[in-house]
Amino acid sequence: MITQIKGLHHVTSMAGNAQANNAFFTKVLGLRRVKKTVNFDAPDVYHLYYGDAAGTPGSVMTYFPFPDMPRGRPGTGEVGTTVFAVPAGTLGFWQERLTQAAVANLAHDTSFGVNRLSFDGPDGDHFALVEDADDTRPGWTGNGVHGDVAIRGFHSASMRLRDDAASAELLKFMGYQEIARAGTVTRFAVPSGTARMIDIETLPDMPQAGQGAGSVHHIAFAVENRGKQLEVRQTLMETGYQVTPVIDRDYFWAIYFRTPGGVLFEIATNEPGFDRDEDTAHLGEALMLPTQHEHLRGQLETLLPPIID
Ligand code: ZN
Numbered sequence: 001m002i003t004q005i006k007g008l009h010h011v012t013s014m015a016g017n018a019q020a021n022n023a024f025f026t027k028v029l030g031l032r033r034v035k036k037t038v039n040f041d042a043p044d045v046y047h048l049y050y051g052d053a054a055g056t057p058g059s060v061m062t063y064f065p066f067p068d069m070p071r072g073r074p075g076t077g078e079v080g081t082t083v084f085a086v087p088a089g090t091l092g093f094w095q096e097r098l099t100q101a102a103v104a105n106l107a108h109d110t111s112f113g114v115n116r117l118s119f120d121g122p123d124g125d126h127f128a129l130v131e132d133a134d135d136t137r138p139g140w141t142g143n144g145v146h147g148d149v150a151i152r153g154f155h156s157a158s159m160r161l162r163d164d165a166a167s168a169e170l171l172k173f174m175g176y177q178e179i180a181r182a183g184t185v186t187r188f189a190v191p192s193g194t195a196r197m198i199d200i201e202t203l204p205d206m207p208q209a210g211q212g213a214g215s216v217h218h219i220a221f222a223v224e225n226r227g228k229q230l231e232v233r234q235t236l237m238e239t240g241y242q243v244t245p246v247i248d249r250d251y252f253w254a255i256y257f258r259t260p261g262g263v264l265f266e267i268a269t270n271e272p273g274f275d276r277d278e279d280t281a282h283l284g285e286a287l288m289l290p291t292q293h294e295h296l297r298g299q300l301e302t303l304l305p306p307i308i309d
Contacts, residue, residue: 002174004232006193008154009222009268010060011082013125016213018046018065020122022307025050028101030145033284034274039064043293052140055274057222058195059153071124072212076162076203077262079216081126085155088133091117093149112182123214130155156197159263164202166260220266226253232267250290
């Protein structure tokens with residue numbers, strides 16, 4: 001069994017418009033853009049990272065904005081809702097803020113006995129905020145959202161599956177334990193770390209998702225370092241999973257594998273972090289390119305749509 005996973009590292013989705021995506025995450029949700037780079041596998045597309053002050057693992061929502069990409073069709077085999085934690089008693093503030101920003105599908109309900117505010121991002125991507133009094137992570141306050149209300153980081157993420165059995169087995173193998181059930185949703189958590197929870201929503205009659213703008217591309221789990229990542233890779237491969245080699249993503253090292261339910265999982269290291277190539281005070285401001293694409297800088301700066309902060 002795997003014991004090295006410490007919760008979520010990041011969630012990566014697709015968007016249709018970089019400017020709208022940037023405005024939503026920085027100006028509406030108040031996150032910090034901690035990196036402006038490109039998709040290392042397709043450098044003519046941005047890779048934008050939003051999180052807390054340092055882009056701490058467990059706080060980082062990332063996007064590939066493909067200009068004019070059609071919206072995805074929500075369904076099974078994907079992450080349905082990405083959930084952020086906010087301080088207790090702040091959902092009223094967020095409801096007002098999101099209403100003023102004309103955010104779509106704003107709705108209030110409870111999930112596992114906790115107040116939840118759900119809403120859609122600019123591409124119909126589904127998010128929720130939940131109050132968590134025990135979450136002491138400091139939020140980013142640089143975009144005018146004060147520290148007493150700011151998003152702390154991820155609370156959890158929810159996968160929609162037609163058949164949950166194999167994915168539940170996989171999560172348990174990855175060190176998650178079933179901690180609660182409510183209706184069609186089963187909640188799993190790792191014993192320690194941040195953003196510890198994953199929900200599985202079982203929807204046997206829902207068609208398979210069609211990926212597009214607003215769809216989660218993959219979900220990444222955190223391990224402390226490269227040594228732990230190699231241990232996890234070995235254990236997964238011994239169990240029959242097809243896992244990629246270790247890939248250098250500049251700000252972390254990554255391995256990927258497809259889960260039985262169709263969701264793409266990544267295991268990412270907490271090292272070296274987003275201050276690897278930029279001063280902490282200026283994270284996310286300049287276009288940062290990996291060494292292998294630096295020769296394309298002139299071309300990319302012309303091609304990539306401008307993002308006005
Ligand atoms: Zn990733």
